Amino acid sequence: MDLEQIIQATKKQMPLSRWEHTLRVRDMALELAEQQAEIQSHQVELAAILHDYCKFWSDEQLVAWIQEKSLPEELLLYNKEIWHGPVGAEVAREKWGVLEEDVLNAIRYHTTGRPNMSVLEKIIFLADYIEPGRQFPGIDEIRKWAKLDLDQALLQSLENTIMFLIRRKQKVYPLTFITRNYYLDRVKENSKS
Secondary structure, eight states: OOHHHHHHHHHHTSOHHHHHHHHHHHHHHHHHHTTOTTOOHHHHHHHHHHTTTTTTSOHHHHHHHHHHTTOOGGGGGSOGGGTHHHHHHHHHHHHHOOOOHHHHHHHHTTTTOOTTOOHHHHHHHHHHHHOTTOOOTTHHHHHHHHHHOHHHHHHHHHHHHHHHHHHTTOOOOHHHHHHHHHHHHHHHHHHHO
């Protein structure tokens, strides 16, 4: 698996603006990872580069992968914006030979989150959410928290996402609610100790 080859192939999968986003996510993820002793930078870079690999695939391509790879069919009942994460993890495994489950999970759950995320998963989720090109209400506070407490930053970003979807009268993927509740409990528990 040649990272430079993956970088060039990923760049070809998306418009320039999304590629620039991908580079900002990589840089933000590497910055967040500096504070975490157990994180290897090659895993961070690999997950960040591949996180949106399938973002601009056609709906038909994404649906075909969801069905062929026996991914949760319930994905198809929700906004297609979440499809590229699970499909991207499968593509990373099959096309690029990525076998590190932590990297695959970081790609798979970067839009929905999941309970008990690894540090790498949290970093990719948050880097995608707070990279410098993003601007929306509340993001500066989440950026501050991301450098102090990944769980608190995750909780706030999940709550923002849920409220955004509710205001737009869109369905919220159940795993995102479950993840928010998990991190709410975790943040409360950590504040007691």
